[in-house]
Amino acid sequence: QVQLVQSGAEVKKPGASVKVSCKASGYTFTGYYMHWVRQAPGQGLEWMGWINPNSGGTNYAQKFQGRVTMTRDTSISTAYMELSRLRSDDTAVYYCARVGWYSSSGGKFDYWGQGTLVTVSS
Amino acid sequence: DIQMTQSPSSLSASVGDRVTITCRASQGISNSLAWYQQKPGKAPKLLLYAASRLESGVPSRFSGSGSGTDYTLTISSLQPEDFATYYCQQYYSTPITFGPGTKVDIK
Numbered sequence: 001q002v003q004l005v006q007s008g009a010e011v012k013k014p015g016a017s018v019k020v021s022c023k024a025s026g027y028t029f030t031g032y033y034m035h036w037v038r039q040a041p042g043q044g045l046e047w048m049g050w051i052n053p054n055s056g057g058t059n060y061a062q063k064f065q066g067r068v069t070m071t072r073d074t075s076i077s078t079a080y081m082e083l084s085r086l087r088s089d090d091t092a093v094y095y096c097a098r099v100g101w102y103s104s105s106g107g108k109f110d111y112w113g114q115g116t117l118v119t120v121s122s
Numbered sequence: 123d124i125q126m127t128q129s130p131s132s133l134s135a136s137v138g139d140r141v142t143i144t145c146r147a148s149q150g151i152s153n154s155l156a157w158y159q160q161k162p163g164k165a166p167k168l169l170l171y172a173a174s175r176l177e178s179g180v181p182s183r184f185s186g187s188g189s190g191t192d193y194t195l196t197i198s199s200l201q202p203e204d205f206a207t208y209y210c211q212q213y214y215s216t217p218i219t220f221g222p223g224t225k226v227d228i229k
Contacts, residue, residue, distance in 0.1 A: 035218070044209065044220055044221075044222050044223050045158075045166065045209055045211075045220040045223075046220070047216075047217055047218040047219065047220070050216075059216055061216075061217045062217070095165055095166075097165075097166075100168075100171070105216075106154070106213040106214075106215075106216070106218070107171070107213055108156045108168055108171035108172075108177070108213070109156070109158075109166070109168060109211075110168050110177065112165035112166060112167075113165065114165060115165055
């Protein structure tokens with residue numbers, strides 16, 4: 001069965017960086033694009049970007065350009081999202097989500113990780 | 123960017139009620155629309171995609187319709203486990219955008 005398991009909660013100081021991992025299992029990791037979505041406390045869902053696990057190609061939301069880096073390690077079927085120069089308003093739950101169509105950058109998000117809470121506080 | 127709006131922002135309903143949530147895109151999205159259900163502390167769960175296609179395993183009381191810029195999610199007979207927040211999402215173009223959500227709670 002498809003599973004996306006994310007790394008644990010993080011507490012960071014303003015200005016620091018955080019790297020969240022998303023380990024995939026139960027399917028061919030390189031066949032399905034991975035997206036990252038975040039949710040601030042009590043707020044809605046905000047798309048951050050995607051990575052093509054096959055090529056490593058990325059597409060980031062303009063809001064995060066220059067601060068976000070999405071990478072992957074195909075040998076361990078894991079995607080990563082690193083956010084730098086953290087601010088207090090980056091406090092949120094960060095989710096990875098798989099696109100449900102083979103080799104498609106867009107589409108339904110059929111499987112989600114459990115979420116990783118990143119708290120930014122001095 | 124395509125802006126997504128939802129109405130209502132919240133509603134109170136009883137078990138057995140028929141519930142309809144609407145979602146509007148700022149431009150046509152060619153049925154490239156998904157609906158998600160989210161419960162507190164949990165990741166969103168995919169309910170429907172391509173505006174009206176039911177994801178595998180999702181109960182048939184959930185249905186979707188619409189075209190162009192206007193879409194609806196209908197729950198035909200609300201069940202206790204359906205009390206949650208519902209989001210629409212367009213995947214027609216990047217940046218992918220979500221509606222602000224509709225919270226369904228118990229009357």
